[in-house]
Amino acid sequence: MASIIDGKAIASQIKEEVKAGVGKLADRGISVTLAVIQVGQDPASCVYVRNKKRTCAELGIRSLAYDLAEETEEQELLALIEKLNAQADVDGILVQLPLPAHISEKKIIAAIDPAKDVDGFHPMNAGALATGESGFLPCTPYGVIQLLKRSGIALDGKECVVVGRSNIVGKPMAQLLLRENATVTIAHSHTQNLAAVTRRADVLVVAVGKRQMITKEYIKPGAAVIDVGMHRDDSNKLCGDVDYADVFDTAGAITPVPGGVGPMTIAMLMYNCLESARRRMEK
Ligand code: GUN
Numbered sequence: 001m002a003s004i005i006d007g008k009a010i011a012s013q014i015k016e017e018v019k020a021g022v023g024k025l026a027d028r029g030i031s032v033t034l035a036v037i038q039v040g041q042d043p044a045s046c047v048y049v050r051n052k053k054r055t056c057a058e059l060g061i062r063s064l065a066y067d068l069a070e071e072t073e074e075q076e077l078l079a080l081i082e083k084l085n086a087q088a089d090v091d092g093i094l095v096q097l098p099l100p101a102h103i104s105e106k107k108i109i110a111a112i113d114p115a116k117d118v119d120g121f122h123p124m125n126a127g128a129l130a131t132g133e134s135g136f137l138p139c140t141p142y143g144v145i146q147l148l149k150r151s152g153i154a155l156d157g158k159e160c161v162v163v164g165r166s167n168i169v170g171k172p173m174a175q176l177l178l179r180e181n182a183t184v185t186i187a188h189s190h191t192q193n194l195a196a197v198t199r200r201a202d203v204l205v206v207a208v209g210k211r212q213m214i215t216k217e218y219i220k221p222g223a224a225v226i227d228v229g230m231h232r233d234d235s236n237k238l239c240g241d242v243d244y245a246d247v248f249d250t251a252g253a254i255t256p257v258p259g260g261v262g263p264m265t266i267a268m269l270m271y272n273c274l275e276s277a278r279r280r281m282e283k
Contacts, residue, residue, distance in 0.1 A: 002225070002251040010150050011143075011263035018270045019059040025277055026060060032277040033062040034092040034118065034269075035084045039077065039103065040070035045096045052094070055266050061273055064090070074103045078111050085113040091276040092118035094269070115279065118272035121168065129175050136272050141173040143264025144205060144226050145180065153224045153253060155180035159200050163187045163214070163241075164207035169228055173205055194218070212243040222252035228261050 022032050034056055038049045056063040066080060077095075084090050093116045099105050109117075114124035120138035128135030148155060160182040164170035170186060177184045187197050189208075198204055198218040206214050207228035219225060229241025240257035247254060255261055 002248050002254040005147055005151050005224075005226075005253050005255045005260060007143075007147060007255055007260040007263045010147055011267040013150070014146065014264075014267040014271060015055070015059055018267070018274050021274045021278075022060045025274075025281065028281070030277055030281055031062050031089070032060070032273055033064065033090050034094060034273045035064045035066065035090050036094050036096070037066040037068065037077070037080065038096045039068045039072050040100050042098065045098070049096050051266060052269065055270060056273075059270055061270060070100055072100075072103075074107065077103060077108060081108065081111045085111075085116065088280075090116065091280060092116055092269075092273040094119055116276060118269060118276055120172070120272065126167070126172065129172055129179075132179070136276070137176065137268070138168055138172045139265045139268040139272065140169050140207075140228060140261065141176050142268045142271075144173060144228070144261060145176050146268065147226065147255065147261065147264055148203065148224065151224075151253060153203065155182045155203065158182050158202040159185075160203040160205070161185045161187055161198050161201035162205045162207070163191075163194070163198065164205075164209070164228070166207065169207040173207070177203070177205075206241045208241050210241055212239055212241070212246075214242040215246045216243075216250040219247055219250045221250055223250075224253040225251045225255070226261060227255050227257050230257060230262065 025032055036052055038045055053063045084093050093112050095108055109121045112122055114122045117125055117136050120136040125135040160177045162170050162174045165186050165188045174184045174186050187194055191197055195218045199220050201220055201223055203224045205226045211231040225242055227240035227242040231239050233239045238258045
């Protein structure tokens with residue numbers, strides 16, 4: 001039977017640490033500031049953006065909201081990013097994705113000053129992670145590392161398998177596990193005999209975007225299973241990429257959905273904002 005990795009509790013702990021750090025900077029006259037840009041009204045984005053703004057308020061981080069119309073031109077968004085890049089009192093710039101189809105996400109992400117890229121999506125920050133330089137780490141994979149470390153799950157020398165190869169989760173996740181001295185495999189939709197690969201994993205991170213795809217046949221007994229997926233099941237309840245009930249007796253530890261990886265993403269975003277302000281202060 002698996003022990004449950006409580007992402008909500010660990011995220012709360014991190015948020016308390018961030019709140020204390022933000023308070024210390026406030027005592028020195030520095031107000032940690034995050035600019036949050038949303039283009040259009042994608043319903044999921046609205047929920048995420050609301051949560052980000054609310055969490056900022058809870059931790060004493062100032063958030064500047066830019067809610068732009070769906071029809072906003074790419075040039076207009078680029079001009080706003082330029083303005084925020086130049087604004088010395090802005091520590092972080094977050095452009096909520098997805099963007100409307102007429103705007104190039106690649107171009108927008110590349111326009112953000114890497115020193116304010118608290119999402120960790122800029123190619124400079126991706127490159128820094130790959131080469132072991134300091135930069136901003138993408139919040140979801142960074143959150144997964146924190147979950148594992150704070151749950152006492154060893155990574156050094158362990159077999160880790162990441163299922164999924166996105167720029168936002170899979171690839172940086174593999175890099176971060178490598179940095180922890182794990183033996184890392186990335187599996188994806190073209191991987192042959194996926195279950196044979198995932199059954200090697202002491203730590204299995206699943207970010208495939210397929211509802212309840214991972215069943216107990218994919219799990220090595222005692223493995224730690226981290227579920228990055230988020231879906232609705234047939235009765236409209238939240239569920240992940242892992243079939244939680246099926247896997248529960250085989251895994252050694254598991255993250256629930258909701259209450260696993262989800263809360264960690266926002267906690268690490270807040271952490272990155274604090275870190276950006278600290279770097280600004282040191283300059
Ligand atoms: N859309 C879904 N997840 C994210 C995220 O972590 N950051 C941004 N900017 N957009 C997202």
